[in-house]
Amino acid sequence: MASAISANKAELLAIANAVATEKMIDKEVVIEAMEEAIQKSARNRYGAENDIRAKLDPQTGDLRLWRVVEVVEEVEDYFKQVDLKQAQKLEDGAKVGDFIVDPLPPVDLGRIDAQSAKQVIFQKVRDAERERQFEEFKDRAGEVITGVIKSVEFGHVIVNLGRAEGVIRRDQQIPREAARVGERIRAIITKVERNNRGQQIFLSRAHPDFMRKLFAQEVPEIYDGIIEIKAAARDPGSRAKIGVISHDSSIDPVGACVGMKGSRVQAVVQELQGEKIDIIPWSEDQATFIVNALQPATVSRVVIDEDESRIEVVVPDDQLSLAIGRRGQNVRLASQLTGNQIDIMTEEEASEKQSKEFAERSKMFEEELDVDETLSQLLVAEGFAELEEVAYVALEELASIEGFDEELAEELQSRAQEALDRQAAAYREERRELGVEDELAELPHLSEQMLVTLGKAGIKTLDDLADLATDELIQKKREAPRRRNAADGPPLRRNQRTEDKAGVLGEYGLSEEQGNEIIMAARAHWFEDEESAAPAAGSDTQEAANADSEQ
Helix, strand or coil, X not given: CHHHCCCCHHHHHHHHHHHHHHHCCCHHHHHHHHHHHHHHHHHHHHCCCCCEEEEECCCCCCEEEEEEEXXXXXXXXXXXXXXXXXXXXXXXXXXXXXXEEEECCXXXXXXXXXXXXXXXXXXXXXXXXXXXXXXXXXXXXCCEEEEEEEEEECCEEEEECXXXXXXXXXXXXXXCCCCCCCCEEEEEEEEEEEECCEEEEEEECCCHHHHHHHHHHHCHHHHCCCEEEEEEEEECCCEEEEEEEECCCCCCHHHHHHCHHHHHHHHHHHHCCCCEEEEEEXXXXXXXHHHHHCCCCCCCEEEEECCCCEEEEEECHHHHHHHHCHHHHHHHHHHHHHCCEEXXXXXXXXXXXXXXXXXXXXXXXXXXXXXXXXXXXXXXXXXXXXXXXXXXXXXXXXHCCCCCCHHHHHHHHHHHHHHHHHHHHHHHHHHHHCCCCHHHHHCCCCCHHHHHHHHHCCCCCHHHHHCCCHXXXXXXXXXXXXXXXXXXXXXXXXXXXXXXXXXXXXXHCCCHHHHHHHHHHHHHHHHHHHHHHHHHHHHHHHHHHHHHHHC
16 A cells, blocks of 8 residues: 555556455545545645645546635735735736645655555555445444354354444353354344444344344244334343244144244254243233243243233142243243243232231221221122222222111221321421422322321422432332242352342332423422522623613
8 A cells, every 4th residue: 555655547446446445335435535644644744734736537547736825915824825926927827815826846756655544555455445434334223134144252152243333242242152263143222322433233142132033034924014023132141032923814823933833933942042932922911921931831820910911820739840940940940931920829829918908908997997897808809909999989888788778888988088187287387397398298199108208218298309310219129039939049140130229218119200390390499499599580681781771
């Protein structure tokens, strides 16, 4: 490349064509790089203060070199200015204020200048190559690509993709998979980023979408859209689950994914280094899908708590270990597949829990409503769990309970409302003792009990609450299910569980819309202060203007 500057016309064009072809970039980029290198070298020869330009004809190879000067009446900068008399010698009709060109003779570059020019050209070509690679790959996220392992650096696998390089980070590799330099490897493009060192192409073999794409390659019905993978969860290198549905009632989605004698699923398993894959029929009915997801375990019943996004699954005693799986794997994958936290319990545990809840609720109604044990148990048996339900349910629904009449229903509702008032008064007193301001009690959706919780968390003023984000206020804590019995091995480590930090009021089940309303109401005084400050500032300005006029 160093000889390019002093080469003849044909050689200059030949070099430009060769570089453009080799790097797969536009020939004009190489020509511009050469021109910039020549300009830099010419400034070194004639002086860096000169505004020197170079132009290389891409067709003929002719090279022109000149400097740009301004026509002035009196020259102050001899490098960038010229007087009118001298300017008219260079260009007929030149007048003051014009910019004209002063042709320069070609420069004969020495060894140092040639090296400098070489670096300029290399840098420009490298930048153009990186830009080309970024443009080529930026919209290919989610695509499976094949490459050759170039090297392994600090556990990260560098893959040659032909016209670019990608990296499979350690956490995106299949555990215990040996990466050998020179071997071909398939991976999914997760993202393409541009940074100071150029573009970076991130690949993954552990992502659930990699398994999805492999099935699409092996199962024509998935590629054609007849069968759809609705959900996928993986424990890379060990086990995976996918939920599939068929949009054609005549095609069995599980059978199509398994293939003749398991040929289709085995092709995916081999690519994933022996990862066992459970193919599960997806169902819109959440309970049915959960039962399917926990296969091969048998499920007795499913209890869904929609408010908490928690699901309790009851299994026979002899199915507990199978439902949980080795190291909690089966229930963990089922949780990821369904998007809900799943708690596994045996029939005996479920019965004990139900009995305990029944007794606690009966005791609460007995004390708060001042009724006998029989009446309180009857309320619980009818599905009542909270005082609010008794206080605000339709009177006809309460009166329709066997053994109840309208008079008894009215009395129970009256007592429930009185109990709620007593609780609110107690919480109000506790809230004030904690120093929580009364202004917070005026905000929407906040009960006195919630205000006590805020006070215990150190949130006592409108500003304290206004500084919170919605998630920090209402987010519910979600944690992947943990192992239930010692026979399944040691407890899961923290990094084997997924946990979300709960918001201050996460236990109360507030919606995102309600959380936003609370935060915005707490911030309202900020905007009121700004509005009141604006007229005040305007009046101060007016008073100052009046004072000036009086003086």
